[in-house]
Amino acid sequence: MSTMHNPSILLVTQSETDLAFLSKVCSKNDWSIASVADATLAMHQLSHHDFTVVIIDSDLGDINGLQLLEWIITQVVRPEVVLLSQASSTEVVVKAIKHGAFDYLEKPLVSVNKVTHLIRQAIEKYKLIHPSYENGENFPGYQGIVGTSPKMRAVFDLIRSVSASDTNVLITGESGTGKELVAKAIHQTSLRKDKPFVVINCAAMPETLLESELFGYIRGAFTGAATDKEGLFEIAHEGCVFLDEIADIPPSMQVKLLRVIQEGEVRRIGDTLSKNIDVRIMAATNKNLASEISNGGFREDLFYRLNVIAINLPSLKDRSDDIPILTQSLLQKYTKQLGKPGVKIAFDALSALQNYSWPGNVRELENVIERAIVLSDGDTITAKNLPSKILSAIFYNSVKQEPDLAELNYKEAKKRALNIFNRSYIIGILEKTGWNITAASEQAGMDRSNFKKIIKKYSVEMKKE
Numbered sequence: 001m002s003t004m005h006n007p008s009i010l011l012v013t014q015s016e017t018d019l020a021f022l023s024k025v026c027s028k029n030d031w032s033i034a035s036v037a038d039a040t041l042a043m044h045q046l047s048h049h050d051f052t053v054v055i056i057d058s059d060l061g062d063i064n065g066l067q068l069l070e071w072i073i074t075q076v077v078r079p080e081v082v083l084l085s086q087a088s089s090t091e092v093v094v095k096a097i098k099h100g101a102f103d104y105l106e107k108p109l110v111s112v113n114k115v116t117h118l119i120r121q122a123i124e125k126y127k128l129i130h131p132s133y134e135n136g137e138n139f140p141g142y143q144g145i146v147g148t149s150p151k152m153r154a155v156f157d158l159i160r161s162v163s164a165s166d167t168n169v170l171i172t173g174e175s176g177t178g179k180e181l182v183a184k185a186i187h188q189t190s191l192r193k194d195k196p197f198v199v200i201n202c203a204a205m206p207e208t209l210l211e212s213e214l215f216g217y218i219r220g221a222f223t224g225a226a227t228d229k230e231g232l233f234e235i236a237h238e239g240c241v242f243l244d245e246i247a248d249i250p251p252s253m254q255v256k257l258l259r260v261i262q263e264g265e266v267r268r269i270g271d272t273l274s275k276n277i278d279v280r281i282m283a284a285t286n287k288n289l290a291s292e293i294s295n296g297g298f299r300e301d302l303f304y305r306l307n308v309i310a311i312n313l314p315s316l317k318d319r320s321d322d323i324p325i326l327t328q329s330l331l332q333k334y335t336k337q338l339g340k341p342g343v344k345i346a347f348d349a350l351s352a353l354q355n356y357s358w359p360g361n362v363r364e365l366e367n368v369i370e371r372a373i374v375l376s377d378g379d380t381i382t383a384k385n386l387p388s389k390i391l392s393a394i395f396y397n398s399v400k401q402e403p404d405l406a407e408l409n410y411k412e413a414k415k416r417a418l419n420i421f422n423r424s425y426i427i428g429i430l431e432k433t434g435w436n437i438t439a440a441s442e443q444a445g446m447d448r449s450n451f452k453k454i455i456k457k458y459s460v461e462m463k464k465e
């Protein structure tokens, strides 16, 4: 994110006088200043560079200052906004402040001191809000689990409340929602934090191996058992065992596991004696255990032992508010790892991420970000660096940003509406056919070259995978 050595100001105005005035203020204070004449250029600048403060003239012509303000507010790491307005336009000022602007400056600008003071305050506020981003750590969330949505806050509250106790916890959620991360967070904030946290994936192992891993064996217990081996339960003594993919544990092992939980003891394979062990058990699954129980695949008594506290992790699409902040944290992680520091994401690409449904949840987002960083040239991830299935989401966003058709005359409105229809249709059909032009043109009942012309006319960007 922005390094704060030198605050940078973006001025959005068409007034030469204001530009001259503010340039003077900035150079006196050693703040860098960039200026653009309209909102579209401003969005471009904001997608590619970090700014501390944006000063927006309320009187911009095309998209008005308020709309630009609304757009800025949706960004994660966003500059503070100061509005430049006529003394007469109190209504606009009130709206702007309501929408999250820091403050306003009244035109004409006359007092250098007053203007300097206000911008300085805006810079201070930016620093207050973003200190953690400055050194690149500590994204909002809990124990490295990033998120600020109400659903994740509820998860954090649950984690906090179970940490102190020794109760078993069952963590459910779709694949890639962060189940293992949650188990680790619980362990790390519990009294057992200095004891082992042992992870075992129940789906990854054949039954006999799973048994010897969990319980260990004594020398000579079976062919190949040349020495005694400690099981994972013993290793985890006084700590925690995380049983991942618990739904896949075979029935015979379910019985043995139940005994461990009920008796608090384990017996190595081949041994006649049991050992007392003290472990906390956390288990995770992306399956519906209730239906596994009803079809006989999972023991109900074991379920109740594991499910003392249930934590269900929301799917990413149900907390899309968290996508920008997750994206920023993953950018941070992977730009460092891939040796491409400072790569940012353009706004349209971020919108596409927010509109996509994420069946693979955070893990899928992680893969997409990593791949996009690799593919990006220059210092910005653009929509082109995203997989095509995600790209089509951009369209929906562009519709949202279309002005109200009723504000246009008939001819203009019709043109826009047709444009929207054509883009939607083309992207939809290309999506269906995996962006294969031949297949798509067939489905559309057009010949290939005409179809290509339409693609070009409605400027649908073709994806190269």
Ligand SMILES: Nc1ncnc2c1ncn2[C@@H]1O[C@H](COP(=O)(O)OP(=O)(O)OP(=O)(O)O)[C@@H](O)[C@H]1O
Binding pocket: 144, 145, 146, 147, 173, 174, 175, 176, 177, 178, 179, 180, 181, 182, 286, 326, 362, 363, 366
């Ligand atoms: N809220 C989050 N903040 C940051 N990173 C996250 C978050 N949730 C998941 N991740 C990351 O996404 C990846 C998948 O998380 P994790 O392995 O915990 O998910 P899982 O639910 O166990 O998935 P699976 O069912 O596929 O095993 C990990 O790299 C993890 O660090």
Ligand SMILES: [Mg+2]
Binding pocket: 179, 180, 244
């Ligand atoms: Mg997992």
